[in-house]
Structures are given as C-alpha cells and as structure tokens.
Amino acid sequence: MVANLGGQPIFILKEGSTRTRGRDAQSGNIAAAKAVAGAVRTTLGPKGMDKMLVDTIGDVVITNDGVTILKEMDIEHPAAKMMVEVAKTQDDEVGDGTTTAVVVAGELLKRAEDLLEQDVHPTVIAHGYRLAADKAQALLKEMAIEIKADDIEMLKKIADTAMTGKGAEAAKDKLNELVVKAITMIADEDGTVDTDFVKVEKKVGGTIEDSEIIEGVVIDKERVHPAMPKKVEAAKILLLNAAVEYKKTEVDAEISITSPDQLQMFLDEEEKMIKGLVNKIIESGANVLVCQKGIDDIAQHYLAKAGILAVRRVKKSDLTKLARATGASVISSIDAIDTGELGKAGMVEEKKVGGEDMIFVTDCENPKSCTLIVRGGTEHVVDELDRALEDALRVVSVAVEDGKFVAGGGAPEVELSLRLREYAASQEGRSQLAIEAFATALEIIPRTLAENAGLDPIDMLVELRSEHEAGNKTTGLNVFDAKPEDMLAAGVIEPLRVKTQAIASAAEAAVMILRIDDVIASSGSGGPSPEEMAAMGGGMGGMGGMPPMM
Structure with a gap:
C-alpha cells in the first residue's frame, strides 16, 4: 500500500502485503464461501454421500457431518473461515443442521453476486437480507407445532430425522429408542436438558445392534x-x-x-x-x-x-x-x-x-445420568455412529426444551420462499430485490435434496411450489419415491431451533462477507525476507498474494 506525496512514495504497509479492493475483494470472498458450501452440499439429506478426510499423519475420518468435514479440512481463506464459524455456531447451539446453515449461506452470497452485477449496493442487499431473515424467523414461529416432553413417538421421529443419511441408518430404530430413553431419563422437572449427563462410550466389536443404554454410569x-x-x-x-x-x-x-x-x-x-x-x-x-x-x-x-x-x-x-x-x-x-x-x-x-x-x-x-454403549465392526463405523448419536441427542434435547417442531424434507424452506416473495412485494425500493433473492436462496435446500437423490431439481421444485400454493404447508420432498409428500404424516420432523438458528447464522455470515470491500493481507512470515529476495535478483515483489483457500 503506497501513498504518494509530491511524487515521493511512502510505504504504509510492510513489503509483500497485498490489498484487494472493491468488486475484486467481494467476488474473491464470495467465491471462497461458495466453494466451502459446495464442499459439504453433497452430504445433505437422506441420500447424501459421505466424505473421506485424510490428515497430514494419515488418520482417516469418514463422515457425513457438515461441521466435522469443515473442522477437518485445513481452511486458510479468511472468508471461508467465516463459513466454518457458521457451522460451528449451529453445532454448538443445536447440534444438527450444520450442512443446511452452510449451504444456505453459500446460496445467499451467490444470489447477492447477481444483484451486485446489477449495481445494487452491498448495504442495500444487506438491509434486505436482514429484513428477510427477521420475517423468516416470525414465519417459522407461526409454522411451529407444539410437542410435549412425554410424546415419545414424536421424539423418536425427531431422532430418526437427525440420523437419516448418516452411517447409523442401518439400526436407527434401535438407536432412536436409546436416544429418546436417555434424554427423557436425564431431563429435569423444569424442562432443561443437559446432554453432558449422557455419556457415550465407544467400543469396537460386535454390531450396531449390540449398542445398549445403561441406566447409570x-x-x-x-x-x-x-x-x-x-x-x-x-x-x-x-x-x-x-x-x-x-x-x-x-x-x-x-x-x-x-x-x-x-x-x-x-x-x-x-x-x-x-x-x-x-x-x-x-x-x-x-x-x-x-x-x-x-x-x-x-x-x-x-x-x-x-x-x-x-x-x-x-x-x-x-x-x-x-x-x-x-x-x-x-x-x-x-x-x-x-x-x-x-x-x-x-x-x-x-x-x-x-x-x-x-x-x-x-x-x-x-438416575439423572446414563451411559450409551456404542458398538460397531470397525473404528470408523463406531466414530460415525458416535457423531450421529451426538446429533440425535442434541436435537431431541432441543425439542424437549423448546417444545416446538416443524416439518422437514425441505417443506419449511419452500413455504418460507413463497411467503417471503409476498413480503417482498409489500416493500419499497431496491431492498425488495434482496428479499426476493433471499426467498430464492432458501429453495437451495429442496433443490439439493433432489439433486443428491438423483432427481430433477426443477421438476421437483415446481411440484413442491404448486403444493404449497394450494395451502399444503407441510409438504416436502420424499426422495425415496421421488414425489412431494406430507412430511408431518411421514414423520420427517425437526426441532424449530434447527431452522431458526440455521437461517439466522447463514444470513449474518452472508451480510458480513458482503459488507467487505477491501482485503488487506499482510505478507506471511513464511516467505523470503526482503534481503533474501534482493539477493535472489529482486523482481519478486508481487508474490505475497492471498493465502490459498484450502
């Protein structure tokens, strides 16, 4: 970074620092965030695939869990790191829906890019996104259905939805029962649930069916x-x-x-x-x-x-x-x-x-404390089972605490998309473009569910939209039969907090990345010193670029 004073250059940043401004900075950050969303997108839904991650010392992790994938990947790009934060927040708050949060954030940025090309100012987009996120929260609360802590069948369905598509699917009926029993056992009278009091003990050997709950420690x-x-x-x-x-x-x-x-x-x-x-x-x-x-x-x-x-x-x-x-x-x-x-x-x-x-x-x-003993054929199976159980435990505990749930299978996203388009029409100025973009971005969830199941996303979306326009608010995508279906009747349900948190953190991350128009990266200490560069013949001053993305 150089300031010119009467023809005399003054160096403000140390040599090797780089600065990217304006549209270049925005498109660089958006591309990085979209790449992170793309990395986990194929794991979404019951037909999502798994990722195999191998670290520097050769340790292997095979998982379908969004936050685990992003934590294991060595991400360097600053904007991409923000996306990892979205997944971590979702994991800390709710325990499930990490992939959803990251995919929605990536899609919000993709839609924002189209608006930036039409010369809509980033702060206008940010304002529209905030309005849309607030409205989405209110709409979700209206959609939510109450659940009681003693409604064991419904809680099992919530655990079932959290485990679908993970390695635990083979024995999920057995595991759902264990999870719901564990949570109802440790729940306090005032409705609070601390999942720390459910100990998950992993033991390689036996089969998934040998997993059991011990009423005690x-x-x-x-x-x-x-x-x-x-x-x-x-x-x-x-x-x-x-x-x-x-x-x-x-x-x-x-x-x-x-x-x-x-x-x-x-x-x-x-x-x-x-x-x-x-x-x-x-x-x-x-x-x-x-x-x-x-x-x-x-x-x-x-x-x-x-x-x-x-x-x-x-x-x-x-x-x-x-x-x-x-x-x-x-x-x-x-x-x-x-x-x-x-x-x-x-x-x-x-x-x-x-x-x-x-x-x-x-x-x-x-016993206000219990232990789940998880068994499986190999270490990787047991580890993935453990992750699936952790998700299910957290999700059921959130459902018991909040007492609210919504349908799954992309149903709330399609409904929100419709309602937000109506809301956009009531707004004035350019921010309605941003609200429409937000509405379109939410449709990425049913689209991805369809794509991961090998179905045509456009056909499925059109069918889902027409169902919702006819007033069927809980219709989602049945990826097994390739048709829209009432998710409430099918038992595909999720706690309300999974959705509210995912949309809130995705919107916040997208707005934060959008508002950046200048990236100043100081040179990494790992590079050659100016003296060494001079000795090497100079002319290499332009090398201190942005750190690699992944």
Missing part, C-alpha cells in the same frame, strides 16, 4: 487390585477427589537418617499413615471407592482386605455423572468424609466389554 476403568470383589450389591459409593497416598511436603525438606532402625521407623510411620487413611474410608461404611487421583499400593492392599471395590484416576466428568446418578457428593479431603455424603447404587460390578474391563454402576434410585 459406566467407567472405562478396572479394579485397582485383583483381590477386590468384582461385584458389590447395595453399594455405598464414596467419590473422592484426593489421593489415598502419604502426603508429600510442599516445601523442600530433607530427613537425615543415621541408622537402619531409624529408616525402618520412617517406613513404618509411612505405612501407619496410609493405614490411618484407609481406616477412615472403611469407617465411613463405604464399600465402593471411586478416586479421581492415585491409590497407593499399600492402600490397595488394605482396601482389598476390607472387601472394598476401588477405582482410581477416574475423570472429573465421570465423577460428576456418578454424583448425579447416585446422589453422592464429591469429597475433597479424606478427613472430611461424612457417611451422609455417600451415594447409593443397587449394583456395582466389573464386566468385560469388547475385551476390556469396565465398571458398571447401575440400579440407581433415580
């Missing part, structure tokens, strides 16, 4: 000592966040021992200390000890003698789940153990799952 650990009981009934569980080891001094201290009997006394004293700690645990009446830190070898011996089943180095998150499931408190000091703070469970036992020992804490009185 499963810890991927084994007993610390073989002499301990494998099974404890009517368990009193002590959750300890302190080490069962002798205390080491905080300050540097030296003990000078001058004779062998002093050394023996020192060792005896250490053992006595540990025995004292174990006795406090025994006196509390606990017969199961779950410890977040270490358990000394001598302590293990005494605990085993007392018939206590102990587990060590358990994750903090597992302790929290155990506390919720058994009604125990996590105790931070052995001196502060109180019998009233112990948890209760009908059964604690060590079982083998997929060749590994795991501790099962089950038969709790009111």
Whole structure:
C-alpha cells in the first residue's frame, strides 16, 4: 500500500502485503464461501454421500457431518473461515443442521453476486437480507407445532430425522429408542436438558445392534487390585477427589537418617499413615471407592482386605455423572468424609466389554445420568455412529426444551420462499430485490435434496411450489419415491431451533462477507525476507498474494 506525496512514495504497509479492493475483494470472498458450501452440499439429506478426510499423519475420518468435514479440512481463506464459524455456531447451539446453515449461506452470497452485477449496493442487499431473515424467523414461529416432553413417538421421529443419511441408518430404530430413553431419563422437572449427563462410550466389536443404554454410569476403568470383589450389591459409593497416598511436603525438606532402625521407623510411620487413611474410608461404611487421583499400593492392599471395590484416576466428568446418578457428593479431603455424603447404587460390578474391563454402576434410585454403549465392526463405523448419536441427542434435547417442531424434507424452506416473495412485494425500493433473492436462496435446500437423490431439481421444485400454493404447508420432498409428500404424516420432523438458528447464522455470515470491500493481507512470515529476495535478483515483489483457500 503506497501513498504518494509530491511524487515521493511512502510505504504504509510492510513489503509483500497485498490489498484487494472493491468488486475484486467481494467476488474473491464470495467465491471462497461458495466453494466451502459446495464442499459439504453433497452430504445433505437422506441420500447424501459421505466424505473421506485424510490428515497430514494419515488418520482417516469418514463422515457425513457438515461441521466435522469443515473442522477437518485445513481452511486458510479468511472468508471461508467465516463459513466454518457458521457451522460451528449451529453445532454448538443445536447440534444438527450444520450442512443446511452452510449451504444456505453459500446460496445467499451467490444470489447477492447477481444483484451486485446489477449495481445494487452491498448495504442495500444487506438491509434486505436482514429484513428477510427477521420475517423468516416470525414465519417459522407461526409454522411451529407444539410437542410435549412425554410424546415419545414424536421424539423418536425427531431422532430418526437427525440420523437419516448418516452411517447409523442401518439400526436407527434401535438407536432412536436409546436416544429418546436417555434424554427423557436425564431431563429435569423444569424442562432443561443437559446432554453432558449422557455419556457415550465407544467400543469396537460386535454390531450396531449390540449398542445398549445403561441406566447409570459406566467407567472405562478396572479394579485397582485383583483381590477386590468384582461385584458389590447395595453399594455405598464414596467419590473422592484426593489421593489415598502419604502426603508429600510442599516445601523442600530433607530427613537425615543415621541408622537402619531409624529408616525402618520412617517406613513404618509411612505405612501407619496410609493405614490411618484407609481406616477412615472403611469407617465411613463405604464399600465402593471411586478416586479421581492415585491409590497407593499399600492402600490397595488394605482396601482389598476390607472387601472394598476401588477405582482410581477416574475423570472429573465421570465423577460428576456418578454424583448425579447416585446422589453422592464429591469429597475433597479424606478427613472430611461424612457417611451422609455417600451415594447409593443397587449394583456395582466389573464386566468385560469388547475385551476390556469396565465398571458398571447401575440400579440407581433415580438416575439423572446414563451411559450409551456404542458398538460397531470397525473404528470408523463406531466414530460415525458416535457423531450421529451426538446429533440425535442434541436435537431431541432441543425439542424437549423448546417444545416446538416443524416439518422437514425441505417443506419449511419452500413455504418460507413463497411467503417471503409476498413480503417482498409489500416493500419499497431496491431492498425488495434482496428479499426476493433471499426467498430464492432458501429453495437451495429442496433443490439439493433432489439433486443428491438423483432427481430433477426443477421438476421437483415446481411440484413442491404448486403444493404449497394450494395451502399444503407441510409438504416436502420424499426422495425415496421421488414425489412431494406430507412430511408431518411421514414423520420427517425437526426441532424449530434447527431452522431458526440455521437461517439466522447463514444470513449474518452472508451480510458480513458482503459488507467487505477491501482485503488487506499482510505478507506471511513464511516467505523470503526482503534481503533474501534482493539477493535472489529482486523482481519478486508481487508474490505475497492471498493465502490459498484450502
């Protein structure tokens, strides 16, 4: 970037920096964003395909999940990174609909490009898009149908829709049941659902059908000592966040021992200390000890003698789940153990799952925490199952929290498109062009569903439009029979928040990218220094271009 002052050039940016302005900057950013949307577009819908991602060290991820694909891809272009943010936001807020959000954002930018060529100013387009997004939110709320937390059949259909098109489809009836059971089990009385209390434990081996729900907590650990009981009934569980080891001094201290009997006394004293700690645990009446830190070898011996089943180095998150499931408190000091703070469970036992020992804490009185054990033939299958389950769990929890859902299969998008066109006609000025562009952009969802199923997108869209114009608001695309169908009757439904969040974040990202008219990229530090370039013969000053897109 150079300023000219009386014929004397003044360098403002450091050498090698590049600046792209005006239409060039806009078209560059839009092209990058469209390329990201194009990358995930083929994964949308029940007939969407999967992507295989291989990283620098050769690890393979096979997935259909939009946000996973974008996170795994090494994206460099700044505008493309904004699209990844859209997917991440959607994933954090709702857990599903990531591909929808990115595809809609890409299409909004594509439509904006056509308007820019007709000399419509970017801020006019941005204003129109904001109006359209607000109107779309209001229309979606009108379309929404209420759902109760105890409507198990409807919740299963919501889980079913979230899993369709993913690797879990083969056994989705079984998995839907597990998901809905898990969410209804952990839901609080006030309707809030924290999916952190559903633990998903992956184990390679067996088939998808072997997946099961444990009403309680499963810890991927084994007993610390073989002499301990494998099974404890009517368990009193002590959750300890302190080490069962002798205390080491905080300050540097030296003990000078001058004779062998002093050394023996020192060792005896250490053992006595540990025995004292174990006795406090025994006196509390606990017969199961779950410890977040270490358990000394001598302590293990005494605990085993007392018939206590102990587990060590358990994750903090597992302790929290155990506390919720058994009604125990996590105790931070052995001196502060109180019998009233112990948890209760009908059964604690060590079982083998997929060749590994795991501790099962089950038969709790009111387990507000549970574990899903996911099984599958290979690691890739299990990982993709895990992602599908996470999506389904989040979606069902959102439906329970909000109590609202809409039809799926492209039905809300076609309906919104029609209503927004009517709304555009009521607006004045050029912003109505932007609202129309927004309406057209939303049709990318049914179009993509049709394309991914190998159907003619134009024929399908025309049929869908005529159905909606006739007042059939819940008609979407049945990609299996290649015809419009009432999605409500077919059981293809999604939580309202999936749609509202996708449209809101897509519109925000599109507006943000549209408003950029100047990209100033400082030179990457990875390139040669000016001195090196001079030594190489100069003439290479134009190399510090935009970073590569992907």
